[in-house]
Amino acid sequence: MLKKFTFGTPIETEAVIFGEVITGSQESTPYFSIGLSGKDQEQAHVLTYRMGDHDIIYGLGENIRGINKRGWLYESNCTDDPKHTEDKHSLYAAHNFFLVDGKQRFGVFVDAPQKVTFDFGYSDRELMTVTVAHGGFALYILEGDNLRQMVKEFRHAIGRSYIPPKWAMGYGQSRWGYKNAEDIRRVVREHRDNQVPLDSVYMDIDYMERFKDFTVDEDKFPDFPQFVKEMQEQNIHLVPIIDAGVKIEEGYEVYEEGVEKGYFCKKEDGTEFVGGVWPGRVHFPDMLDEEARAWFGRKYQFLTDQGIDGFWNDMNEPALFYGEDHLKEVFHELNEYQKKELDIYSFFGLKATVLGVANYPEDYKTFYHNYRGERVRHDSVHNLYGYYMTRAAGEAFDKIEPDKRLLLYSRASYIGMHRYGGIWMGDNCSWWSHLLMNLQMLPGLNMCGFLYTGADLGGFGADTTEDLMLRWLELGIFTPLMRNHSAAGTRQQEFYQFGHREDFRNIIGLRYGFLPYLYGEFVKAAVTDDMMFLPLSFVYPEDETAAGVEDQLMAGESMMIAPVYKQNAAGRYVYLPEEMKLYRMRSTTSMDTEILPAGHHYVKAELNEVLVFLRPDHLVPFAKGGCNVEELKTSSVNLLHFVRTKASYDWYDDDGYTKNMDMEQGITRITAASDGAVTLSGRKQCDCRLI
Numbered sequence: 001m002l003k004k005f006t007f008g009t010p011i012e013t014e015a016v017i018f019g020e021v022i023t024g025s026q027e028s029t030p031y032f033s034i035g036l037s038g039k040d041q042e043q044a045h046v047l048t049y050r051m052g053d054h055d056i057i058y059g060l061g062e063n064i065r066g067i068n069k070r071g072w073l074y075e076s077n078c079t080d081d082p083k084h085t086e087d088k089h090s091l092y093a094a095h096n097f098f099l100v101d102g103k104q105r106f107g108v109f110v111d112a113p114q115k116v117t118f119d120f121g122y123s124d125r126e127l128m129t130v131t132v133a134h135g136g137f138a139l140y141i142l143e144g145d146n147l148r149q150m151v152k153e154f155r156h157a158i159g160r161s162y163i164p165p166k167w168a169m170g171y172g173q174s175r176w177g178y179k180n181a182e183d184i185r186r187v188v189r190e191h192r193d194n195q196v197p198l199d200s201v202y203m204d205i206d207y208m209e210r211f212k213d214f215t216v217d218e219d220k221f222p223d224f225p226q227f228v229k230e231m232q233e234q235n236i237h238l239v240p241i242i243d244a245g246v247k248i249e250e251g252y253e254v255y256e257e258g259v260e261k262g263y264f265c266k267k268e269d270g271t272e273f274v275g276g277v278w279p280g281r282v283h284f285p286d287m288l289d290e291e292a293r294a295w296f297g298r299k300y301q302f303l304t305d306q307g308i309d310g311f312w313n314d315m316n317e318p319a320l321f322y323g324e325d326h327l328k329e330v331f332h333e334l335n336e337y338q339k340k341e342l343d344i345y346s347f348f349g350l351k352a353t354v355l356g357v358a359n360y361p362e363d364y365k366t367f368y369h370n371y372r373g374e375r376v377r378h379d380s381v382h383n384l385y386g387y388y389m390t391r392a393a394g395e396a397f398d399k400i401e402p403d404k405r406l407l408l409y410s411r412a413s414y415i416g417m418h419r420y421g422g423i424w425m426g427d428n429c430s431w432w433s434h435l436l437m438n439l440q441m442l443p444g445l446n447m448c449g450f451l452y453t454g455a456d457l458g459g460f461g462a463d464t465t466e467d468l469m470l471r472w473l474e475l476g477i478f479t480p481l482m483r484n485h486s487a488a489g490t491r492q493q494e495f496y497q498f499g500h501r502e503d504f505r506n507i508i509g510l511r512y513g514f515l516p517y518l519y520g521e522f523v524k525a526a527v528t529d530d531m532m533f534l535p536l537s538f539v540y541p542e543d544e545t546a547a548g549v550e551d552q553l554m555a556g557e558s559m560m561i562a563p564v565y566k567q568n569a570a571g572r573y574v575y576l577p578e579e580m581k582l583y584r585m586r587s588t589t590s591m592d593t594e595i596l597p598a599g600h601h602y603v604k605a606e607l608n609e610v611l612v613f614l615r616p617d618h619l620v621p622f623a624k625g626g627c628n629v630e631e632l633k634t635s636s637v638n639l640l641h642f643v644r645t646k647a648s649y650d651w652y653d654d655d656g657y658t659k660n661m662d663m664e665q666g667i668t669r670i671t672a673a674s675d676g677a678v679t680l681s682g683r684k685q686c687d688c689r690l691i
């Protein structure tokens with residue numbers, strides 16, 4: 001059971017919404033000793049715990065470093081930083097939930113929308129220190145003997161995770177740089193002509209008129225509704241981006257309405273805060289204000305009315321290229337520098353001033369929200385902004401399309417947002433280390449409720465290579481969001497930019513083979529508050545070796561994945577906690593299998609081969625393929641199998657849009673005996689064969 005302890009007056013985040021919560025007094029907080037640091041209004045709470053030598057820390061959702069978070073200092077302070085290097089402390093999210101497993105086993109959720117730091121053995125190898133910046137907060141403590149079960153309990157308390165439409169688990173192609181309808185047509189044509197499956201094409205900021213939200217540039221997209229239809233006829237969903245900042249421009253309806261109704265964030269003096277992002281000068285809608293949020297949400301209808309059924313929300317930390325007031329000060333400072341001879345001190349001072357303009361921490365203290373009837377300074381609720389922007393859209397979609405799931409995901413997030421949409425992992429780089437880091441993020445994200453997630457496959461920043469693209473896809477075929485995305489100015493990375501088209505066709509094709517299984521596992525995980533990607537130790541808690549595995553994951557009920565993430569590797573070392581059946585897959589029809597005993601193995605995997613390990617007495621429904629989710633037939637599937645005595649699997653499926661998941665109706669129990677006989681029970685009529 002969750003136990004809640006409050007410190008000062010916490011700001012309600014609506015992260016925890018269900019379940020029985022026992023409230024304890026601050027003095028009785030278990031595990032941690034509590035102290036204060038700093039003065040007056042800036043006073044922070046400091047929680048300290050002495051860790052055991054071999055304690056492992058799981059969680060913190062979207063973050064740098066490994067599955068075990070021990071040994072570094074993490075910060076929850078949603079930040080737009082596109083260089084996710086090992087020395088960073090914060091990415092775009094604030095996912096303040098973690099589990100400690102070792103000397104003692106407990107879970108912690110720090111429900112605080114302000115900045116929180118997690119020093120997990122950084123300052124002192126044995127000490128865990130959690131510091132919550134100024135203001136009150138709620139601390140939830142969770143106890144139990146089973147890690148997976150503890151996560152379920154937490155997840156139950158924060159409410160059911162967002163479930164996308166089924167098509168959103170198909171392959172998506174994106175690039176910041178598709179300029180017009182013709183560019184998008186080419187993407188679709190290349191995929192279709194080469195029989196590479198595709199379900200969606202993303203529309204980055206260039207589709208808008210001068211980067212204004214809820215506009216479409218008519219020169220680039222003449223007759224947009226017709227274009228959307230043309231794409232739909234080919235089973236392609238267009239997914240436009242929506243940014244947090246609203247351009248300041250006379251005559252622009254969203255801007256004018258927002259000013260008139262007072263929906264933008266204001267400064268101390270009551271005037272609107274001005275920041276700079278893609279369109280130049282912008283105002284930020286007060287997503288925390290209920291009325292402003294509903295207003296912003298309704299704006300999405302401009303696009304849904306034209307046939308759009310998916311969105312990605314971006315720049316909602318919110319990212320600031322500059323705050324206008326601070327920028328003026330910087331220009332003034334630069335003038336002063338002009339008069340000086342730049343030496344070691346002044347040159348680096350100048351550099352820091354210029355580089356510090358973006359996301360300048362002091363800017364976030366200069367504007368306010370109207371939150372639950374109170375005026376709240378932004379930095380006290382900073383980590384809620386992306387959450388509430390996505391909530392604006394999610395709540396609006398329930399009204400616009402009450403019977404249909406729409407695709408929605410965000411860059412910035414806080415726990416609670418997982419009920420409204422998914423997230424992608426932000427601006428990674430085309431580095432091999434990021435392929436591994438993206439794998440390592442998955443279990444932590446699932447712990448925090450974010451099931452619909454994935455990385456920019458191939459890498460967003462920097463230039464990719466064909467082998468990196470392929471290897472990354474070999475992980476991406478398992479992540480619910482499977483999108484190839486890259487930044488303007490980098491090497492283009494659609495499959496047709498490379499020589500070996502067949503390899504891409506086969507690897508991406510494998511995703512469609514696994515789709516019945518992945519979709520079913522996804523929905524089951526959402527409905528039962530479970531994880532879809534788990535560290536090995538969550539499934540094999542007694543296995544000490546499994547606890548140290550940082551580059552393999554359990555993927556749903558039946559299998560383990562172990563992607564190759566090193567350049568020029570012809571295979572990799574894999575640890576099997578028990579006997580498993582290896583499927584070495586080249587396409588939906590070409591694979592070889594081998595039963596491997598528990599223990600360490602070196603397993604070969606050529607560039608065009610994917611490794612999948614089946615657990616004993618488990619099955620995986622595997623489709624025969626298709627060019628998009630719509631065409632994927634589930635009336636006849638193959639079964640990947642490892643049957644020692646008898647295997648059974650509860651396969652969930654539905655129409656892909658319905659909002660009320662009926663588990664009884666949706667589940668078909670497939671049973672396979674060791675003699676190869678397969679039986680089905682449930683409503684589904686399906687021809688299932690072992691392969």
Ligand code: GLC
Nearest residue numbers: 176204205314411426427487
């Ligand atoms: C941000 C997003 C990225 C997008 C770019 C342009 O960097 O994270 O995905 O392509 O903005 O909109």
